[in-house]
Amino acid sequence: MADNRKARIKEFLSRFFRNHELKDDEDIFALGFVNSLLALQLVNFLEGEFGFTIEDDELDFENFRTIQNMDALIERKTSAAGVAV
Amino acid sequence: MxxxxxxxxxxxxxxxxxxxxxxxxxxxxxxxxxxxxxxxxxxxxxxxxxxxxxxxxxxxxxxxxxxxxxxxxxxxxxxxxxxxxxxxxxxxxxxxxxxxxxxxxxxxxxxxxxxGEALCALALSEADAGSDAASVRTEAVREGDEYVITGRKKWITFGQIADFFLVLARLEDKLTAFLVPSTTPGFSRTPMHGIVGTRASLMAELEFNGCRLASRHLVGRPGFGLSHVFSTALDLGRYSVAWGAVGIAQACLDACLEYTANRRQFGVPLRDHQLIQRKLTDMIVNTRAARLLCYRAGYLREIGDAEAMAETLVAKYFASQAAVSAANDAVHLHGGNGLTEDYPVARYLRDSKVVEIIEGSTEIQQITIARNPPGEL
The missing domain is CATH 1.10.540.10 (Acyl-CoA dehydrogenase/oxidase, N-terminal domain)
Known part of the structure; x- marks a missing residue:
């Protein structure tokens, strides 16, 4: 299940990281591709794709820094809400 | 489909x-x-x-x-x-x-x-911070459980009457959003006059002179003011402006269809001249194309698609230029009358330039769309 989630995130991000094979533990901010538009698009994508809402106090760059971290956020959010993704 | x-x-x-x-x-x-x-x-x-x-x-x-x-x-x-x-x-x-x-x-x-009981306005731009929004100088300082805001904002639409302002400020150099009530001690506003376009939008300069706010007025977390809070606002703003631009283009078309049907030159209505028909056709096609892009963006917003932001950029980029083009041609088709206040097209032209500048200028959109291309239709 986690691999599937990571693949969906990677597919979304790949459009913005052309010619770069993004690794699960790679810092997407350090790569320099993330502007404010993509940062918000990423939030919208995670919410829409996995069915939860990111609250104001969950705005933490660590949650979005790597695919692994995003997957962990999804796991926390969906397990708390009892949502299968 | x-x-x-x-x-x-x-x-x-x-x-x-x-x-x-x-x-x-x-x-x-x-x-x-x-x-x-x-x-x-x-x-x-x-x-x-x-x-x-x-x-x-x-x-x-x-x-x-x-x-x-x-x-x-x-x-x-x-x-x-x-x-x-x-x-x-x-x-x-x-x-x-x-x-x-x-x-x-x-x-x-x-x-x-x-x-709408309380009116809101967006306090982002400053005298030296327009397209480069991250360079704002308005400062926020945390003092105990409160924040103190100091700085000036400019070009604030409906700033003369708004009850609340969403303000972008630097908090320990992190871009941070605050909602500031106009009743806050230290807040003042000065009307701006002589603006070329959207002249009735009650624009103002704002001053925040040590405005002290309770911590609940922080919107989002420190450091996320531009990337998430203002970006959320600006995304909806671009969608709204794109549709407003379609409205201007349609108003230009309405005015021109009527004017060219009634105004006669060289013994026939203006619309019977082929060069006039070319301008009308461009106006019709561009207005429809802009509206279709807005429909596309709206559909994606409605279904919660992550592409919606990128499509909204495209819609705003095209529609605002379509409005300028339509308004420019509309004034031209009205000849000397188009330069007077007896006809609305001069206002449309002035207003169209505004929609090409606000919520990201055409040039900023060109950079942003190329960097964040929407996916395949």
């Missing part, structure tokens, strides 16, 4: 159009000259549920779907861009606060913002 308005959306458009034809369009030229949208027309927007229309009902808003909201914005923009800009800025801020405001802030305010 089905590209068709629902019956409810068609009926809503008729209601919006009737409202604008009766209450807005006949007076827009006068408001423009007086540099002021009257408060009673804002009351009418409020009583019709047109302020806060896209916010969810549980936030006191109208719960309007994205397409219907677009139709509303187009129709208001067709009559008066200054009034449309109130919808834009109020909804941007109310939407961003609803999305990123903390529970304590929303508990006391959401319904007032959603219903």
């Amino acid at each position: 089905k590209l068709e308005l629902s019956d409810a959306q068609k009926q809503a458009r008729l209601r919006f159009r009737e409202f604008v034809q009766q209450r807005v369009a006949p007076y827009a030229g006068g408001w423009d000259r007086e540099e002021r949208v009257p408060l009673d027309v804002i009351d009418q927007l409020r009583s019709h549920g047109y302020l806060g229309a896209p916010l969810p009902v549980d936030s006191g808003g109208g719960g309007m779907d994205a397409i219907t909201y677009g139709l509303l914005t187009e129709e208001i923009g067709r009559g008066c861009s200054s009034l449309r800009s109130l919808l834009t800025v109020h909804d941007m801020v109310a939407f961003a606060v609803r999305r990123w405001g903390n529970a304590e802030l929303k508990a006391g305010l959401a319904a007032r913002l959603g219903s």
Whole structure:
């Protein structure tokens, strides 16, 4: 299940990281591709794709820094809400 | 693929159009000259549920779907861009606060913002910070459980009358958003006059001189003010402005179809001249193309697609240029009359330049769209 989630995130991000094979533990901010538009698009994508809402106090760059971290956020959010993704 | 308005959306458009034809369009030229949208027309927007229309009902808003909201914005923009800009800025801020405001802030305010009872404005630009929004100098300092805001903002649409301002400031050099009530001690505003376009939008310069705020007025977390809070507002703003631009283009087309049918030169109506037909055709096609892009963006917003932001950029980029082009041709087709206040097209031209600049100029859109291309249709 986690691999599937990571693949969906990677597919979304790949459009913005052309010619770069993004690794699960790679810092997407350090790569320099993330502007404010993509940062918000990423939030919208995670919410829409996995069915939860990111609250104001969950705005933490660590949650979005790597695919692994995003997957962990999804796991926390969906397990708390009892949502299968 | 089905590209068709629902019956409810068609009926809503008729209601919006009737409202604008009766209450807005006949007076827009006068408001423009007086540099002021009257408060009673804002009351009418409020009583019709047109302020806060896209916010969810549980936030006191109208719960309007994205397409219907677009139709509303187009129709208001067709009559008066200054009034449309109130919808834009109020909804941007109310939407961003609803999305990123903390529970304590929303508990006391959401319904007032959603219903338009309290008016909102976006306080982003400064004298030296326009397209480069991250360079704002307004500063926030934390003192105990409070924040103290100091700085100046410029070009604030409806800044003369708004009750709340979403302010971007630097907090320990992190871009951070705050919602500042206009009643805060230390806040003052100065009307701006002589603006070329959307002249009736009650623009102001704002000063925050040690405005002390309770911590609940922080919107989002420190460091996320531009990337998430203001980006949320600006995304809705671009959608609204794109539709407003379609409204300007349509108004230009309406004016030109009438004028070229009645005005005769060389023994025939203007519209019978082929070079005039070319301009009319460009106006018709570009207006329709802009509207279709707005439909596309609206559809994606409605279904919560992550592509919606990118498509909204595309729609705003195209529609704002279509409005400028249509307005430029509209003035030209009206000849000397187009340069007078006896016809609305000069106002359309002035207003169209505004929609090409606000919520990201055409040049900023060119950079952003290339860097964030939408996916395949």
